[in-house]
Amino acid sequence: MSQFAFDDAAAKAMEAIYLTPDVVAQRARVLDLLAPSPGERVLDVGVGPGLLALDLARLVGESGRMVGLDLAPAMVATATARLAALPQAEVRLGDATDLDLPDAAFDLAVSTQVYEYVADMPRALNELHRVLRPGGRALILDTDWRSIVWHSSDSARMDRMLACWDGHLVDPHLPAKLGPMLRAAGFEVRRVEIVAMFSPRWQPVSYAGGMIGAIRNFVRANGQQFGLAAAELEAWWSDQEALIAADAFFFSVNRYAFLATR
Numbered sequence: 001m002s003q004f005a006f007d008d009a010a011a012k013a014m015e016a017i018y019l020t021p022d023v024v025a026q027r028a029r030v031l032d033l034l035a036p037s038p039g040e041r042v043l044d045v046g047v048g049p050g051l052l053a054l055d056l057a058r059l060v061g062e063s064g065r066m067v068g069l070d071l072a073p074a075m076v077a078t079a080t081a082r083l084a085a086l087p088q089a090e091v092r093l094g095d096a097t098d099l100d101l102p103d104a105a106f107d108l109a110v111s112t113q114v115y116e117y118v119a120d121m122p123r124a125l126n127e128l129h130r131v132l133r134p135g136g137r138a139l140i141l142d143t144d145w146r147s148i149v150w151h152s153s154d155s156a157r158m159d160r161m162l163a164c165w166d167g168h169l170v171d172p173h174l175p176a177k178l179g180p181m182l183r184a185a186g187f188e189v190r191r192v193e194i195v196a197m198f199s200p201r202w203q204p205v206s207y208a209g210g211m212i213g214a215i216r217n218f219v220r221a222n223g224q225q226f227g228l229a230a231a232e233l234e235a236w237w238s239d240q241e242a243l244i245a246a247d248a249f250f251f252s253v254n255r256y257a258f259l260a261t262r
Protein backbone atom coordinates (compact mmCIF):
# COMPACT_ATOMS: atom_id res chain seq x y z
CA MET A 1 0.00 0.00 0.00
CA SER A 2 1.48 3.34 -1.02
CA GLN A 3 1.38 6.16 1.49
CA PHE A 4 1.03 9.83 0.67
CA ALA A 5 3.93 11.48 -1.10
CA PHE A 6 3.97 15.03 0.25
CA ASP A 7 5.04 16.79 -2.94
CA ASP A 8 4.14 20.37 -3.93
CA ALA A 9 0.60 19.41 -4.95
CA ALA A 10 0.00 17.50 -1.72
CA ALA A 11 1.40 20.41 0.30
CA LYS A 12 -1.05 22.80 -1.34
CA ALA A 13 -3.98 20.41 -0.82
CA MET A 14 -3.07 19.93 2.85
CA GLU A 15 -2.72 23.67 3.34
CA ALA A 16 -6.23 24.18 1.95
CA ILE A 17 -7.66 21.65 4.44
CA TYR A 18 -5.72 23.24 7.31
CA LEU A 19 -7.32 26.60 6.49
CA THR A 20 -10.89 25.30 6.86
CA PRO A 21 -12.85 26.55 9.90
CA ASP A 22 -12.93 23.22 11.76
CA VAL A 23 -9.17 22.74 11.49
CA VAL A 24 -8.59 26.38 12.46
CA ALA A 25 -10.66 25.65 15.59
CA GLN A 26 -8.54 22.55 16.26
CA ARG A 27 -5.40 24.67 16.02
CA ALA A 28 -6.83 27.14 18.53
CA ARG A 29 -7.55 24.31 20.96
CA VAL A 30 -4.02 22.93 20.58
CA LEU A 31 -2.64 26.37 21.45
CA ASP A 32 -4.94 26.61 24.47
CA LEU A 33 -3.75 23.25 25.78
CA LEU A 34 -0.07 23.90 25.12
CA ALA A 35 -0.23 27.49 26.47
CA PRO A 36 3.05 28.85 25.05
CA SER A 37 4.55 31.89 26.81
CA PRO A 38 6.99 34.57 25.61
CA GLY A 39 10.58 33.37 25.75
CA GLU A 40 9.82 29.64 25.59
CA ARG A 41 11.53 27.28 23.16
CA VAL A 42 9.10 25.17 21.14
CA LEU A 43 9.53 22.24 18.74
CA ASP A 44 6.93 21.35 16.08
CA VAL A 45 7.49 17.77 14.88
CA GLY A 46 5.88 17.46 11.46
CA VAL A 47 5.50 21.17 10.80
CA GLY A 48 3.50 20.68 7.58
CA PRO A 49 2.54 23.99 5.93
CA GLY A 50 3.56 25.91 9.04
CA LEU A 51 0.22 27.33 10.18
CA LEU A 52 0.52 26.11 13.78
CA ALA A 53 4.24 26.97 13.78
CA LEU A 54 3.41 30.55 12.77
CA ASP A 55 1.09 30.94 15.76
CA LEU A 56 3.63 29.35 18.09
CA ALA A 57 6.45 31.59 16.87
CA ARG A 58 4.33 34.68 17.39
CA LEU A 59 3.33 33.59 20.89
CA VAL A 60 6.87 32.86 22.10
CA GLY A 61 8.08 36.10 20.53
CA GLU A 62 11.56 37.17 19.54
CA SER A 63 12.88 36.21 22.98
CA GLY A 64 11.78 32.63 22.33
CA ARG A 65 12.56 30.05 19.67
CA MET A 66 10.43 27.93 17.34
CA VAL A 67 11.93 25.00 15.42
CA GLY A 68 9.81 23.09 12.91
CA LEU A 69 10.80 19.73 11.43
CA ASP A 70 9.37 17.78 8.53
CA LEU A 71 10.48 14.87 6.35
CA ALA A 72 8.94 16.37 3.19
CA PRO A 73 10.98 19.02 1.36
CA ALA A 74 7.76 20.54 -0.03
CA MET A 75 6.43 21.06 3.49
CA VAL A 76 9.72 22.54 4.67
CA ALA A 77 9.66 24.99 1.75
CA THR A 78 6.04 25.99 2.42
CA ALA A 79 6.59 26.48 6.15
CA THR A 80 9.88 28.33 5.63
CA ALA A 81 8.17 30.84 3.34
CA ARG A 82 5.33 31.31 5.82
CA LEU A 83 7.73 31.96 8.73
CA ALA A 84 10.34 33.97 6.84
CA ALA A 85 9.58 37.26 8.59
CA LEU A 86 10.03 35.83 12.11
CA PRO A 87 13.69 35.68 13.22
CA GLN A 88 12.84 33.35 16.13
CA ALA A 89 11.56 30.66 13.73
CA GLU A 90 13.53 27.98 11.92
CA VAL A 91 12.29 25.14 9.71
CA ARG A 92 14.43 22.21 8.65
CA LEU A 93 14.27 18.67 7.34
CA GLY A 94 14.00 16.20 10.20
CA ASP A 95 12.86 12.73 11.21
CA ALA A 96 10.62 12.16 14.25
CA THR A 97 12.60 9.05 15.17
CA ASP A 98 16.00 10.74 14.98
CA LEU A 99 15.78 14.34 16.19
CA ASP A 100 19.08 16.03 15.38
CA LEU A 101 18.72 18.34 18.38
CA PRO A 102 20.42 18.68 21.80
CA ASP A 103 19.11 17.13 25.01
CA ALA A 104 16.67 19.26 27.05
CA ALA A 105 16.66 21.97 24.36
CA PHE A 106 12.91 22.77 24.42
CA ASP A 107 10.24 23.85 26.87
CA LEU A 108 7.38 22.70 24.62
CA ALA A 109 6.85 20.20 21.83
CA VAL A 110 3.86 19.61 19.60
CA SER A 111 2.99 17.08 16.92
CA THR A 112 -0.37 17.05 15.16
CA GLN A 113 -1.43 14.34 12.72
CA VAL A 114 2.13 13.03 12.41
CA TYR A 115 2.82 10.04 14.67
CA GLU A 116 0.16 7.93 12.94
CA TYR A 117 2.64 7.86 10.02
CA VAL A 118 5.59 6.74 12.20
CA ALA A 119 6.51 3.05 12.35
CA ASP A 120 8.80 3.14 15.41
CA MET A 121 6.71 5.01 17.97
CA PRO A 122 8.75 4.01 21.07
CA ARG A 123 11.85 5.51 19.46
CA ALA A 124 9.96 8.65 18.38
CA LEU A 125 8.59 9.24 21.88
CA ASN A 126 11.96 8.56 23.48
CA GLU A 127 13.45 11.20 21.18
CA LEU A 128 10.70 13.66 22.10
CA HIS A 129 11.34 13.01 25.78
CA ARG A 130 15.09 13.51 25.31
CA VAL A 131 14.82 16.97 23.70
CA LEU A 132 12.38 18.34 26.29
CA ARG A 133 13.67 19.87 29.50
CA PRO A 134 12.47 18.35 32.80
CA GLY A 135 8.94 19.64 33.33
CA GLY A 136 8.58 20.44 29.62
CA ARG A 137 5.18 19.99 27.97
CA ALA A 138 4.24 17.90 24.94
CA LEU A 139 0.99 18.00 22.99
CA ILE A 140 0.26 15.15 20.58
CA LEU A 141 -2.88 14.99 18.46
CA ASP A 142 -3.84 12.12 16.14
CA THR A 143 -6.97 10.55 14.65
CA ASP A 144 -8.44 7.15 15.44
CA TRP A 145 -10.28 6.23 12.24
CA ARG A 146 -12.45 3.71 14.09
CA SER A 147 -14.33 6.75 15.41
CA ILE A 148 -15.65 7.73 11.99
CA VAL A 149 -19.39 8.12 11.39
CA TRP A 150 -20.05 8.77 7.72
CA HIS A 151 -23.50 8.44 6.19
CA SER A 152 -23.73 6.20 3.14
CA SER A 153 -26.49 4.38 1.29
CA ASP A 154 -24.26 1.28 1.24
CA SER A 155 -22.50 0.78 4.56
CA ALA A 156 -20.56 -2.30 3.40
CA ARG A 157 -19.12 -0.39 0.47
CA MET A 158 -18.22 2.50 2.76
CA ASP A 159 -16.42 0.05 5.05
CA ARG A 160 -14.39 -1.22 2.10
CA MET A 161 -13.49 2.32 1.07
CA LEU A 162 -12.34 3.21 4.58
CA ALA A 163 -10.37 -0.03 4.95
CA CYS A 164 -8.41 1.03 1.87
CA TRP A 165 -7.99 4.56 3.26
CA ASP A 166 -6.51 3.10 6.47
CA GLY A 167 -3.61 1.93 4.33
CA HIS A 168 -2.25 5.46 3.95
CA LEU A 169 -1.20 5.32 7.61
CA VAL A 170 1.18 3.19 9.61
CA ASP A 171 -1.33 3.08 12.48
CA PRO A 172 -4.86 4.41 11.85
CA HIS A 173 -5.79 3.61 15.47
CA LEU A 174 -2.82 5.11 17.34
CA PRO A 175 -4.69 7.16 20.00
CA ALA A 176 -6.05 4.07 21.77
CA LYS A 177 -2.45 3.04 22.53
CA LEU A 178 -0.82 6.43 22.92
CA GLY A 179 -1.31 6.86 26.70
CA PRO A 180 0.65 3.73 27.65
CA MET A 181 3.28 4.55 25.03
CA LEU A 182 3.80 8.02 26.50
CA ARG A 183 4.09 6.63 30.03
CA ALA A 184 6.60 4.00 28.86
CA ALA A 185 8.73 6.80 27.38
CA GLY A 186 8.80 8.59 30.73
CA PHE A 187 6.02 11.13 30.27
CA GLU A 188 3.20 11.87 32.66
CA VAL A 189 -0.11 12.20 30.80
CA ARG A 190 -1.91 15.24 32.21
CA ARG A 191 -4.97 15.50 29.99
CA VAL A 192 -6.66 13.73 27.09
CA GLU A 193 -9.56 15.18 25.16
CA ILE A 194 -11.49 14.71 21.94
CA VAL A 195 -11.24 17.22 19.11
CA ALA A 196 -14.01 16.34 16.66
CA MET A 197 -14.03 17.03 12.94
CA PHE A 198 -17.81 17.29 12.56
CA SER A 199 -19.95 18.14 9.52
CA PRO A 200 -23.67 17.43 10.14
CA ARG A 201 -24.42 18.94 6.73
CA TRP A 202 -22.37 19.35 3.57
CA GLN A 203 -19.95 22.25 3.62
CA PRO A 204 -17.29 22.18 0.89
CA VAL A 205 -14.97 24.46 2.90
CA SER A 206 -14.48 21.99 5.75
CA TYR A 207 -12.29 19.10 6.82
CA ALA A 208 -14.90 16.69 5.41
CA GLY A 209 -15.01 18.67 2.17
CA GLY A 210 -11.27 18.28 1.74
CA MET A 211 -11.08 14.67 2.85
CA ILE A 212 -13.74 13.34 0.52
CA GLY A 213 -11.53 14.25 -2.44
CA ALA A 214 -8.35 13.00 -0.76
CA ILE A 215 -9.94 9.63 -0.02
CA ARG A 216 -11.29 9.34 -3.56
CA ASN A 217 -7.83 9.99 -5.01
CA PHE A 218 -6.12 7.55 -2.65
CA VAL A 219 -8.61 4.76 -3.31
CA ARG A 220 -8.38 5.36 -7.06
CA ALA A 221 -4.61 4.74 -6.82
CA ASN A 222 -4.70 1.85 -4.31
CA GLY A 223 -8.16 0.28 -4.39
CA GLN A 224 -7.21 -2.71 -6.52
CA GLN A 225 -5.12 -4.03 -3.63
CA PHE A 226 -8.38 -4.28 -1.66
CA GLY A 227 -10.40 -5.68 -4.56
CA LEU A 228 -12.09 -2.32 -5.15
CA ALA A 229 -12.85 -1.83 -8.83
CA ALA A 230 -13.06 1.62 -10.38
CA ALA A 231 -16.82 1.16 -10.79
CA GLU A 232 -17.24 0.66 -7.04
CA LEU A 233 -15.29 3.81 -6.29
CA GLU A 234 -17.44 5.80 -8.69
CA ALA A 235 -20.60 4.32 -7.17
CA TRP A 236 -19.40 5.52 -3.74
CA TRP A 237 -18.67 8.97 -5.15
CA SER A 238 -22.06 9.16 -6.89
CA ASP A 239 -23.79 8.13 -3.67
CA GLN A 240 -22.05 10.92 -1.76
CA GLU A 241 -23.03 13.42 -4.45
CA ALA A 242 -26.65 12.26 -4.19
CA LEU A 243 -26.62 12.59 -0.40
CA ILE A 244 -25.17 16.08 -0.69
CA ALA A 245 -27.87 17.05 -3.20
CA ALA A 246 -30.56 15.69 -0.85
CA ASP A 247 -29.07 17.59 2.14
CA ALA A 248 -28.40 14.22 3.80
CA PHE A 249 -24.61 14.39 4.15
CA PHE A 250 -23.13 13.57 7.59
CA PHE A 251 -19.49 13.14 8.59
CA SER A 252 -17.75 12.95 11.96
CA VAL A 253 -14.36 11.66 13.08
CA ASN A 254 -12.50 12.11 16.35
CA ARG A 255 -9.02 13.34 16.94
CA TYR A 256 -7.47 12.88 20.38
CA ALA A 257 -5.22 15.43 22.06
CA PHE A 258 -2.75 14.16 24.70
CA LEU A 259 -1.07 16.73 26.93
CA ALA A 260 1.93 15.28 28.77
CA THR A 261 4.89 16.51 30.77
CA ARG A 262 8.44 15.20 30.95
